[in-house]
Amino acid sequence: xxxxxxxxxxRPRHNATQRRQNRAAYxxxxxxxxxxxxxxxxxxxxxxxxxxxxxxLIGGSTFVGFQNYVRALTDQGFIDGVxxxxxxLLVQVPIMLALALFIALAVDSGRVRGGKYVRLxxxxxxxxxxxxxxxxxxxxxxxxxxxxxxxxxATGLDAPNLLSPDLILYSIMNVVTWGFVGxxxxxxxxxxxxxxxxxxxxxxxxxxxxxxxxWSIKIPAIRPAxxxxxxxxxxxxxxxxxxxxxxxxxxxxxxxDSYTPNYYAYxxxxxxxxxxxxxxxxxxxxxxxxxxxxxxxxxxxxxxxxS
Amino acid sequence: MRRVVPRTAKMLGAxxxxxxxxxxxxxxxxxGGGGGNQAPxxxxxxxxxxxxxxxxxFWTWVPDIQNxxxxxxxxxxxIDVEVVNVGQGAPHYQKIRTAIEAGEGxxxxxxxxxxxxxxxALTESLLDLAPxxxxxxxxxxxxxxxxxxxxxxxxxGIPQDVGPMGNLYREDxxxxxxxxxxxxTWEEYATAAEAVKSATGSYITNFAPNQAGQVIGLLWQAGExxxxxxxxxxxxxNVNSDRAKxxxxxxxxxxxxxxxxxxxxxxxxxxxxLASGKYAGWLTAAWGPVFLQGTAGETSGLWRAxxxxxxxxxxxxxxNWGGSSDAVLASTENPIAAYELAKWINxxxxxxxxxxxxxxxxxxxxxxxxxPAFVDQEAEFYGGQKVNQLFSxxxxxxxxxxxxxxxxxxxxSSFEDSIGKAIAEKGDLSAGLDEWQDLLTxxxxxxxxxxx
Numbered sequence: 001x002x003x004x005x006x007x008x009x010x011r012p013r014h015n016a017t018q019r020r021q022n023r024a025a026y027x028x029x030x031x032x033x034x035x036x037x038x039x040x041x042x043x044x045x046x047x048x049x050x051x052x053x054x055x056x057l058i059g060g061s062t063f064v065g066f067q068n069y070v071r072a073l074t075d076q077g078f079i080d081g082v083x084x085x086x087x088x089l090l091v092q093v094p095i096m097l098a099l100a101l102f103i104a105l106a107v108d109s110g111r112v113r114g115g116k117y118v119r120l121x122x123x124x125x126x127x128x129x130x131x132x133x134x135x136x137x138x139x140x141x142x143x144x145x146x147x148x149x150x151x152x153x154a155t156g157l158d159a160p161n162l163l164s165p166d167l168i169l170y171s172i173m174n175v176v177t178w179g180f181v182g183x184x185x186x187x188x189x190x191x192x193x194x195x196x197x198x199x200x201x202x203x204x205x206x207x208x209x210x211x212x213x214x215w216s217i218k219i220p221a222i223r224p225a226x227x228x229x230x231x232x233x234x235x236x237x238x239x240x241x242x243x244x245x246x247x248x249x250x251x252x253x254x255x256x257d258s259y260t261p262n263y264y265a266y267x268x269x270x271x272x273x274x275x276x277x278x279x280x281x282x283x284x285x286x287x288x289x290x291x292x293x294x295x296x297x298x299x300x301x302x303x304x305x306x307s
Numbered sequence: 308m309r310r311v312v313p314r315t316a317k318m319l320g321a322x323x324x325x326x327x328x329x330x331x332x333x334x335x336x337x338x339g340g341g342g343g344n345q346a347p348x349x350x351x352x353x354x355x356x357x358x359x360x361x362x363x364x365f366w367t368w369v370p371d372i373q374n375x376x377x378x379x380x381x382x383x384x385x386i387d388v389e390v391v392n393v394g395q396g397a398p399h400y401q402k403i404r405t406a407i408e409a410g411e412g413x414x415x416x417x418x419x420x421x422x423x424x425x426x427x428a429l430t431e432s433l434l435d436l437a438p439x440x441x442x443x444x445x446x447x448x449x450x451x452x453x454x455x456x457x458x459x460x461x462x463x464g465i466p467q468d469v470g471p472m473g474n475l476y477r478e479d480x481x482x483x484x485x486x487x488x489x490x491x492t493w494e495e496y497a498t499a500a501e502a503v504k505s506a507t508g509s510y511i512t513n514f515a516p517n518q519a520g521q522v523i524g525l526l527w528q529a530g531e532x533x534x535x536x537x538x539x540x541x542x543x544x545n546v547n548s549d550r551a552k553x554x555x556x557x558x559x560x561x562x563x564x565x566x567x568x569x570x571x572x573x574x575x576x577x578x579x580x581l582a583s584g585k586y587a588g589w590l591t592a593a594w595g596p597v598f599l600q601g602t603a604g605e606t607s608g609l610w611r612a613x614x615x616x617x618x619x620x621x622x623x624x625x626x627n628w629g630g631s632s633d634a635v636l637a638s639t640e641n642p643i644a645a646y647e648l649a650k651w652i653n654x655x656x657x658x659x660x661x662x663x664x665x666x667x668x669x670x671x672x673x674x675x676x677x678x679p680a681f682v683d684q685e686a687e688f689y690g691g692q693k694v695n696q697l698f699s700x701x702x703x704x705x706x707x708x709x710x711x712x713x714x715x716x717x718x719x720s721s722f723e724d725s726i727g728k729a730i731a732e733k734g735d736l737s738a739g740l741d742e743w744q745d746l747l748t749x750x751x752x753x754x755x756x757x758x759x
Contacts, residue, residue, distance in 0.1 A: 057429060057713070058540050058755030138575065145579050165731070250574045252517035253731035256724045270401050271720045272750070 051279035068280035077258030078281060082288060084169065085238050085260055089292075092173040093233045099177070100184035100229065105214050107185075108192040119189065123182035134246030137175050138163075163251040172243045180236070184229040191225030192218055227300055231293050238289045241266065261285045348439045348643050356643035363388045363645055366403065367418035367633070368395035369467070371666055375652040378661070382651065386644055397716060400426075407432050407638060415645040419634040421455040421627075424463045425536050425713040427634070434635040435461040439646040447654060451707035452671040456632050458538055464632030465653040468668035470592025471702040472524045472625050475599060476511075478611045478690070480587040483507050489613030493557060496616040500566040509587040513580060514558055515572035516730035519722035520628045521590065527626025527709050528615055529554045534712045535759070542712055543759040544747045546726075547740040555726070555736035562733050569730055578602050590615060592628040593669035593698040600688045607688045612697050614704075623704045630669070669698060676702060714750065721746040 051068055055061040072078050103122055107115045125133070141162040143149050149159035162171045195218060203213050219226075241262040248255040248263075257271070258264035261281060269278035348356075365376065365388055376388050391414065393402045400423055406413035407430070419427065427433045441462035445453050448466050456464040474489055481487075481499065484506035490496040500511040515521060526533055531551050535543035545551075561567045568586065570577045580586045582603040589595060596612060603610075615625055633649040635642060652658045656674060663670040663681050675681050682696040712718050725746055729739030751758045 056753070056755040142576055142579075144576055144583075144585070165728075250571065250576075252571045252723050253728050256728075257720055267720065271397065271716045273404070273714070273716070274753075 047279040048283065050276050051283055053276050055274075055276055057273065068277050069284065071277065072281050072284050075258075077256070078261060078264060078284075081258045081261045081264050082238070082285075085240060088169065088173060088240070089234060089237045092177060093230070093237060095173075096177045096181055097184055097226070097229055097233065100181045101188055101219070101226065103181065104185045104188035104192055105218060107189060108218070109210055109214070111210070119186070122185055125179050125181075126183045128179070130242040131246060133175060133179060134243065134250075137171070138247070138250040141171055163247070163254060165254040168247065168251055168254040172240075172247065175243055176237075176240070180233075184233070187229050188222055188225050191222035195221045223300075223304075227297065230296060234293050234296065235289055238262075238285060238292070261288075348646075353440075353643055353647065356641065357383045357647060358385050359644075360385045361387065361641050361644045363416060363641060363648055364414040365390050365416045365633075365648065366393050366399065366414040367416075368392050368399060369418060369631075369666070369668070372652075374665070375658045375661055376648075378655070378658050379648055379651050382655075383647070386648070388648060400716065403427075403432075403636075407636065410638075413636050413638050415636060415639040415641060416649050417634055417636060418467075418631050419464050420629070420631040421464075422711040422715045424456065424632070424634070425538075425711050426715060428458070428461075428463055428538065429536075429713040432637055433463045434637045434639065434642055434646070435463065436465070436635060436646050436649070437462045439643060441465065441646070441650065444650070444654060447673060448671050449673060449676070449702055449705075451627070451705045451709070452630075454707055455709070464634035465649045466630070466632045466671040467653045468594065468630045468662065469671045469702065470524075470594050470627055470629035470669060471698060471705050472528065472590065472592050472615055472628050473595075473698060473701050474588060474590055474613045474615050475595055475610055475689075476588035476613065477509075477584060477606070477609050479609045480507050480509050480584060489611065490616050492620055493616045493618060497557070497561060497566070500561055501564075503587050504566050507584075507587070509584055510566065510568040511586075512567055512588045512590055513570050513572065513577065513586045514562060514567045514730065515577070516569050516727040517571040517723050519719045519727070521572075522722070522726070524592065524626040524628035525590070525615075526551055526554060527706060528624055529618060529626075530624070530706060532709065534718075535710045536713050540755070541757045541759055542751050544712065544744060544751065546747065547737075547744040551740055552737045555740055558730075559736040562730060562736075569733070582606065592630075593702070594629060594667070596686065596689065596694045596698075597667040600686075608690050610689050612689055612692060612694045614697070614701050623701075624706065625701045625704045627705050627709070630671070663695075669695075669702075671702075712747070712751075713756075714754065717750050718747060721750070 052063060052065060053061050054064045054067065103118070106112050107119055112118055128136075140146050140148055143159065143161045143163065146162075148162065152159040160167060162168070199217050199221075200213060203217055208216070238260075239262050240260045244255050244259045244263045245266070248259075255263075257267045262285065265278040265281045265285070268274045268281060363386060367390060373390050376390055380386060380388060393399055399418065403413065403417055419433075424433065437457075437460060442460070444462075444465070445457070449469070452466045452469050456462055456466055476489055481489075481503060484499070484502040486499050486502060490499045496511065503509055503511045523533070526546075529550060531545075531548065531554070533544070533546040533548070533551065535545075558567070562569055568580065570580060581589065581599065582605060584606070589599065591599075599610065600607070614623060617624060633653060635645040635649055639645045652662075654672070659670060659672050659675050660678065660680060662668045663675050664684065670676055670681065676699045682699050683693060684695050685691045686694045722743060725742035726736060726739035728734075729736050729742075748758050
């Protein structure tokens with residue numbers, strides 16, 4: 001009863017507080033929104049607008065409707081790039097996330113000596129700038145002077161050229177894995193830390209070992225975090241750009257213009273001077289990423305509902 | 308801490324506004340071009356322009372070019388030149404195009420490689436320098452170089468350096484294979500390649516699958532004219548002619564017999580190869596000798612220079628690879644002063660000799676090519692050989708008539724994905740040329756050109 005009678009008296013004061021709080025909230029998000037709108041939303045619309053035009057060196061700019069999109073969907077270079085990244089996703093992402101999960105669980109179990117340092121060590125590659133990483137791996141992969149090839153040769157075997165067209169995709173997978181295991185591990189580790197300790201106690205009383213705890217408690221508990229890393233990885237993979245663009249300098253014939261969709265869009269815009277078509281490619285790539293991410297999310301949700 | 312937040316917010320807000328302004332600037336631009344005073348400049352006007360305080364911006368990557376600019380500023384104290392390095396090669400041109408497109412922020416004078424002139428002339432971004440007096444400079448430069456910067460009476464740049472091609476080789480390695488003189492013909496070169504490989508394990512040279520410039524230079528030597536552009540809407544693409552295929556068949560043979568290596572050039576692997584003797588030679592341009600000294604310093608004294616092997620005995624023909632000019636953008640507000648800068652540093656003897664003897668740019672100016680201070684320089688790295696003299700002679704043997712497509716960025720990048728790929732895979736170079744031809748003509752048609 002007191003509940004129903006109280007509000008009339010409290011409401012004005014409450015409203016004023018609320019309004020003040022709202023205003024503060026808007027003020028806090030304003031800097032972000034400004035940047036977000038100026039740097040992302042406006043350019044997005046602008047490039048959407050551009051993608052409906054064709055600007056030729058001879059003849060200038062004309063409206064062409066969906067022609068750029070139709071062209072992209074029949075462009076072998078673009079399709080190959082998307083498929084290549086699809087393959088990359090299927091091979092590299094499971095390896096990377098399994099490694100990240102394993103390390104996160106190991107560090108979280110508290111049974112690793114110097115867990116703090118392990119965490120840092122695994123994370124460090126993520127902090128190494130891409131250009132440095134490419135220089136370093138370019139040296140490591142080098143066929144005549146690289147330590148990998150030299151080691152293999154020292155054992156009397158023929159060293160494969162890790163920068164050849166056949167192998168470079170795997171070489172890139174290795175670099176990406178090296179760079180992002182730590183990042184994903186941190187996300188998973190943070191999620192692991194938030195699991196209430198009583199669950200472990202209960203499990204131990206029930207006689208569960210560390211592996212059983214990891215499998216039956218920890219992994220299910222951090223499923224949302226794992227899903228997050230999966231989605232991040234999907235986006236990151238389809239947008240792969242830095243590694244191929246840097247490796248293009250040391251293995252120019254192994255990395256084609258359209259090696260990855262994002263690299264293709266860049267080359268179209270800045271080498272071929274075809275900004276409009278590049279915009280269309282970028283939009284289609286965005287749609288592909290949305291679809292794949294959505295399908296993954298949907299399938300895991302369904303599995304959750306079933307179980 | 309409390310004070311920091313609003314300031315950051317304000318700063319971020321300001322940059323957002325700036326970005327929005329930039330964006331509207333982009334959409335409102337009309338693509339630049341045109342402009343510029345096309346009427347001939349009289350001596351009075353030139354004097355006036357050079358004695359009026361003026362600020363010029365000069366985008367260039369040439370190391371230490373400030374030295375020559377300083378000489379210019381000492382000569383004309385009223386002109387203040389700001390030298391800016393925005394990158395070399397593709398990034399440089401991308402930034403120029405972006406600045407022209409944006410309608411502001413473009414420099415007055417730019418470094419411009421010969422093969423890119425057509426692509427900027429197409430968009431009318433370059434000032435025709437002939438009315439400003441450049442047409443009178445023709446006699447100062449080597450013929451074939453002048454043809455690179457002029458078209459139908461218009462002059463689009465003042466030549467700064469060039470790269471007539473020659474053959475740098477390791478005398479010691481060739482001697483081990485019983486070869487005492489540089490191969491004079493391509494036939495001898497192939498025989499020598501075999502001897503060198505079996506006697507020493509070295510490759511006589513590297514044939515880089517990513518280096519369109521070198522391959523085009525070799526086609527140039529073979530008398531091929533793979534590209535043409537009429538200055539308007541018509542281009543000619545002929546990279547898969549019978550002659551071009553003959554030349555590539557020669558290289559395919561060497562590549563497939565593993566007598567030449569196929570490492571991408573200007574990479575760590577390649578630098579190592581030059582220094583370690585993996586390659587016993589380098590078919591390069593006149594800028595190569597000094598570059599090599601910096602790369603393979605430990606092999607000093609072992610190298611020699613010679614002209615390129617020839618297609619027929621007794622001939623002396625070469626091609627060109629690289630080099631650049633200084634051009635004036637049509638959007639400049641000070642065309643006379645900008646032209647005088649481009650001209651002076653590449654025409655005044657004090658400046659051009661400095662380029663040639665201190666920065667080791669290979670000169671296109673007749674008077675420098677004949678100057679003892681330049682040609683009589685003895686290079687220790689090459690066992691005391693007068694390398695400059697050799698390349699000065701080679702410069703006179705470059706075929707004088709060689710044109711470019713108005714879209715060389717794409718021509719180079721598509722080279723890597725077609726013929727270059729064929730080289731890297733030790734495959735069919737003839738098919739690679741056909742593929743390159745296809746890519747180049749398709750691009751031309753897509754961009755609205757008429758293909759001859």
